[in-house]
Amino acid sequence: MTDRGSSEKAASLAVGPGLGSEVVVPQHGPEREAITRRLKLKLDLRLVPYLGLLYLFNALDRGNIGNARLAGLEEGTHLTGNDFYNALSVFYAGYTISQIPNMFMLKKVTPAVLVGVTMVLWGVCSTSMAATTSFAGLAATRFFMGVFEAGIGPAAPVILSFFYLRHELAWRTALFYGSSTFAGAFGGLIAYGVATNLADKTLAPWQLLFIIEGIPTIALGVLTIFVLPNAPETLERWFVTPEERQVAIERSRAGLNTDTTALDRRQLLAALKDTKNLFTCLIYIGLNIPLASYTSFLPTIVKLMGYTDAEAQLMTVPPYACALACVFAVCWSSDRTRSRGLHVAGSAAVACAGYILLISSASTKANYAGACFVAMGLYPITPLMLSWVANNNVGHTKRAISIAMLNTFGQCFATVGTQIYKQQTAPRFFTGYGVCLAFAALMIVVSLALVVYLGRENARRDAAYGEPKELTPEEQLAAISDGVYDEHPSFRYFT
Template sequence: MATDDIKDTVEYSEDVKVDEKQNISQHEGIPRPEDLKQDMALQTGEADHELRERERKLLWKIDLRLLPTLSVMYLLASLDRGNIGNARLGGLEADLHLEGNDFYNALSIFYAGYVLCQIPSNLMVKTMRPSRWIGITMTLWGVCSTCMAATKNASGLFAARFFLGCFETGIGPSAPLILSFWYRREEMSSRLAVFLGSSTVAGAFGGALAYAVLGHLQGAQGLSAWRWLFIIEGLPTICLGLLAFVILPDYPASAGKRWLSPEEKELAIQRGASAFNTDTSNFDLRQVKAALLDYKNWLTALVYTGLNAPLASFTSFLPTIVKTLGFTNLQAQLLTIPPYIAACFYLGIMCYLSDKLKQRALFIIIVSMTGTLGYMFLLIGNNVALQYLGACFAAMGLYPLIPLTLSWISNNQLGHSKRAVALAMANTMSQTLSVLGTQIYKTQDAPAYRPGHAICLAFTCLTWGTALVLRYFLKKENASKDKQYGVPGEIDEKHFVGAEDMYDKHPGFRYIL
């Protein structure tokens, strides 16, 4: 019953006397309309508070189960992908008799495998349980990483790196999709920051671990120290891959009773519906077509491409770049740590503010401009301090872009299959350009590496420039929907009826800018 009609529906008995001056009923058993309104408002407020409290506890449970597991997985993936740069300073090239562009080709072939398996991997998450797919691929990439310790020549290194790239698609592109099953749009960036921020921890930890291994295990058991580096970083990956079958949850609808109560499970499903996660785990070809024909997905992929080409070179060549500033091999390993620490803190701040303000493009632009400044310092710097500061700014201008851009892509897709394809499109396009990133820091350009720095600077400009253009189009489409359908209020069930057929053209859906 509407509170405005309460006064009209209350029937007063004949013996009730009303003091019209004070408008106070003399009969204590009959509530006044004003009191009923206040009581209902209080009850509504209490219900909202109770729902928020239930949701807060549920989020805490989801965070504790999902984020540590996925973050450690991505940390290990980043270690296994980037440790070849540390191994290079430990004598890998000499021991494997690499010549000419062999080392650069070993870097590039990783991304060839990564690109080939991007879309198939994301579609496998849709057809298999995520825990099974990630468990299988993680175990296999751990095997590939460990096997790099046994390589004897360039061909063996190429084969191991290619399959490492194939199997690492099981966590990198797939995890943002899995997180979107559990979190609302405004919650994604901070969660992706925790997940993807582990790559900065991997960079810092990898430098410290390489310093310890290369400094103390040379010749142990007859093996070169760089071989021990691959073994020590590969075996934990295999172990965690096997555990993933048990510890990693799949979808809200399939959550076990030991983890979520029936009430919590229902709330998780309702949260997914209110976040426009409307479809089932079945693969939908219509959504694939919708994703491929959406020009906004191609623009977002271009944003992501602008960060991945310099990121690929930064990860693999930072130890080499630092060494050319005048440091020894071991000193260079240690000095790779501060840029990653700076990037980690910057990532957390930017992603927190992005979620709080519900803005993506603004922070993508700010971060990528930080990277532009960093590469300017590296390009024109004439002293060690300024160039090292440039390396720190470059890291700060690259790593935060990963969660910001992926959350932007995920936020602006309605439907699991469409979201899966959009994420795979961005990753495929960007990782294709990552092949270029592995080839731009040539030995003959040392020690200044000006061509490489200039190319990376151009890519950072591409990122913030494309983000500006995309934001303009998204704002324009939101305004068009507001004009046609009105500004949407709080989302309830009627807003997402039919959403699986209309995708993000649904009247109740608005793009995150």
């Protein structure tokens, strides 16, 4: 059950129904390598960028409320007191309750339908925010936007795991997730353009923001239903050759995708009882509290540097640009070294340095630098964690539910992140920064503990069973059918 050496050898068991006869392709040698390179290039040019585009709009629609606040949202919707922070929290309530149901639907209705339909629905919610005139209307649209945005977040890593091997996931996940970091910069540019060029039109700038970023989401959701690949067997003839499709299927089997059941209740229970999933959920809790709060304090810090509202929108771009570079660099290194936990701990340490700078200095320029360090440390951790969980859970249902658990626990505590800066004097958010620093430190401790835990388990299996052997698809399916999953003697965890 490893993906080393001969992990792509031929198999006689299809990943799913409806394939028909298999094409015979060489298992080794230059021809096989050439077919694999062509296939990966095609997937890298189509699947990964398209998922990235979807997640870009996901992040834009979720995060544009921070830019809308600078553009007059609170005045236009008559928000008072802590209404803005409460509206942020409501989103995560909707996002949390729909995580696991969305994973149940993933294989029932196919990924393309799930992602496409939910995208249309959250686009409608995002656009409708332009028509709100009160806290109640804003909260309602944010809640349902959270419900529907949960369709793509946990689904995308599962979809990628159908097409890529375990050691290829972090880099591809970073490419798709990096778009959410890019959205922070792109959203600031859009807000700047609206504030400088459309401020005197019939609609207020904050309303135009929601409309400009919401309508394309709806159109893209409709397109997704028809163009997003669901599985290797469904890759179109115009996109891949028969040989490339067969290699894609064999790679999917090597990536531990041999079970054909849409929902396996035993895998659901196995995911809930898995000790390592408790570790990863705790790390994700530590991540989501500071991550959810980031868009709350960054615009405020920038505005207190003396910029106008329009200039402040533009100055939110550099921290996200720095974060994007770190996302790509850290995840590339993680795949090259096949190490997840040490990269999580290192990234969290960078975030800690940023919060220490924010707490210790009264200088707005130092605060801005601290905000850059926080973004550079936090944003790489999400693709690392999504890849880590996907790497270490065998079986479609177990993998999907484990990722959903990760997001559910994380988003539950994200509501804390939206509340910790209220009733504090900007930019000296001592309580908020202190809470985020504590949870960033928690990530370091727990990720290193998980590295030790998984490393010892791998060493125990090496001592008990010797070097892991490559299983045939029939043996993989038997391991899943028997409820063994990633506890199989030939499975080794990514640390």
